Amino acid sequence: MGDAREISRPNGTHALSSTEKPVLLFMTFNASGHTAGAAQIAKHLHFNRGYKDVYFITGPQFQSLIESTGAKYIKNPFEPITPKAHDGAPESAEFLAAMKTVFADAIVPSYHVLKKALEDIRAAHPEPRKIIFVHEALSQGLLPYNYGCPLPKGYTSLPKSLNWHTSIWVGSDPDYPPFGPGLPYDPTPENKALWKSIHAGSRAMWQDVIDYYDAKLQEIGATKKFDDSVLDVAMNVGDVTVMATTPSLDYPSATKNPKKFRLVGGLPVRELDGNLAYPAWWGELTSNSALPISDPARKKVVFVTQGTVHRAYHELLVPTIRAMAGREDVLVIATLGERNEPSPLPEEDTPGNVRIVDYFPYEAVLPHADVFVSNAGYGGFMHGVMNGVPMVLAGKIADKGEVCLRAARAGVAVVYPKSEVTQEEIRTGIETVLTEDKYRKRVKEIQEENIKADSLGQIEAIIEELVRAD
Template sequence: MASTKSKPIVVATAFPAAGHAAGLTKISAYLVQNGYTVYFITGSELKPGIEKTGAQFIENPWDWEKVHASRPADADVMWDLRHLFADSTHDSHRVLKDTLERVRREYPDREVLLLHESLSCSLSPFAYGAPLPEGYTSFPKVINFHTSINITEDGSVPPFGPGIPYDPTPENLALWKQMAGGFKAVTGSVVTHWEGIHKTLGTTRPITGGLFDFIFDLGDVTVFAASPSLDYPMSNPSPRMRFIGGLPLQRPDAKFVYPTWWPTITANAALPAGSPDKKKVVFVTQGTAHLDYDDLLLPTIKTLGDRSDLIVVATLGVRGATLKTSDGAPAPIPANTLVIDYLAYDALLPYADVFVTNAGYGGFMHGIMNGVPMVLAGTVADKAEVSARAEWIGVGVNLRTQKATEEAIRAAVEKVLSEEEGPKFKAKALELKKENEDLDSLNAFEGIIAELTGR
């Protein structure tokens, strides 16, 4: 029997895409620095970053990008959950099983702990009765790490998807409950599809509850790297839910190569606040997954191109990318605009006055942790919900669309930068930054490990 004081061997598993693995990568780096042995399962393109943390990289071969390339134009989030995620279960489960068996062979007397990104799709067969890995008489303790907003099916908040504003009047509560029932009917086919995959892997129990409760109930605890105030209050929150605060910023290291135009940013920042030469900095991104630059990035640089009082910085989200219009022609770059293929958000955001983002949750949390007000435009996946929460807490302007017009973007940026309303956006951004920093997320995460393992 291993000593309760021994640190467990940690197996981390994340869906093989950067946005899903980023949070657990930061956590793994912290754990390795504090004496834990970590095995990390994710996609091959993430191997350098995983190995940089000191963790042992294990490849998940699921080629989600190939699947995504076949995505129909009219596909919705249900298509994604069925084909990108549920269909990955075979590969993901096999690799997790093999890794757990390897760890048991290498460390026969040590406790094992699983860090499971909520859409890793590797754990659920075990949770529903699939045979245990060899060498285990019970399954290890599990921390389920969620990389987005809370999507538990609770009638006290709007149902997930359309980004309905949070206004819990009796009439809205009744409507939300009715909508939640309809939503379960829509997601039922995905649950059935997932259940069929489970059966081929030897499960003995059916999936219970709704789709999102199924995803959230996989661990002993479900962790959100955010403060509670970043999400809607629930009347009956699950006791498994833990909000640990946003993960620390990751500033560029000594080897980081800054773009040639970087002195433009630093020289502007060095000017005194009242200088007539000091310009406001607008940082715009289309994210890293839904990369139609006509949605947000191109309209932003076009509508702000005549503003000599602004520096607009646009990152394309993919190394080696070039900015082109929808017809494939090189996009014109205004004189006040700097474009780069890929840039770490935490390098530029400390200099930004407003962050124009497609509302991916990772980008949203980078804005929060840097204390930067936002303009958000996105409706696919979880983006409408992220935008709605940003608006509700007062840290950003929600454009309520996937394809933003130039007029709407300009008005929103001007609102965030205005003398009348700008200070309240900035004050809320700084308040939330401090709130999340004070929660000390990495230390809180290690506290959860200690709680689960009895150390």
């Protein structure tokens, strides 16, 4: 257990006493990348910092995870329908479809479950006990209240809220490349004019999604029309928006309003579950890692994942396996991102230097890896950073192309900002990272920067700030 004694803060205040600590209510969208980080925060605050009354709303597949944090689990029954990766639609069309069937469709059930949770928590913890709401930016919990939907019984206003954003900056800003096209950050006058034009023109592309959001809000009693940028709203709901990154990993514009937007650094590497079941080949990996770097018998370890959502293995995972096939000096570890997922390659077609596991925590493999190959999901990217492992990233859909550009700008990865890559491209990327030490040195520097940022300490300080704001 951690130490929950009172500590001094940089602004001269002190940590809240046990009697001053608020009730914490977390709410996340029902998906691993949106829930895992918030669960880590809840666990730290409960077990290490003395926050005894913690509640957590999310999907039923995360109930055991949430209960392990010490929080009281509250079920959100909404099950998102995720479009299949590359179902024939262009990536932009697939992304916009997901904004409706994944996120907009979450609005109504999320509103109802949050409203009841707030009423029940207030009944269990009467005023003057304060409640702080930790809202994951795409969970849709706060959205209805911004558009006039009825407040929970017993409330004249919502509790103060920390808006937890699990990706890069996605808001619109004239000094910033627009989200989506994958334009590099190069703020020349000509590029700024282009960015402004794209920002203005994107309204038509988003209009169907905006109208769909509005219809969902009207269904639950909104008094104000939803006619805003969906991504701007996600970034701006709540009192303070927190991102798990540092300035080195995003563009300068992301820090323009430091009171509203806080870059707190990546969450620390999670401890492994003591009951984790290891694959049969695990000893081979750890024995290899125990060899000195200079030992010619020590193999380079390439860890590859297609992520947990867009698992189109032909795009990245299979090309990586085939690119490294026959390399006696390389061991490839591939994780499929879903429990009980069958291998995309028949056993007889799987190279002898490849080990495949259906689902396994990144933090278990990364300490043994020399290169991390990923489809540039933000959670996986930050796992690479926090473990100090240089990367090869390839992805385009959703935020993945934008993550690629930030990783390249930071100097921690060779990137291919597209969904499908060739064996030759992956082979070249891996060889570049293995032979050019600048990638390893740079990711170690940024790892240290993020560790020193003390994300969990900063998040607690923001919660204390919100408690004192009234």
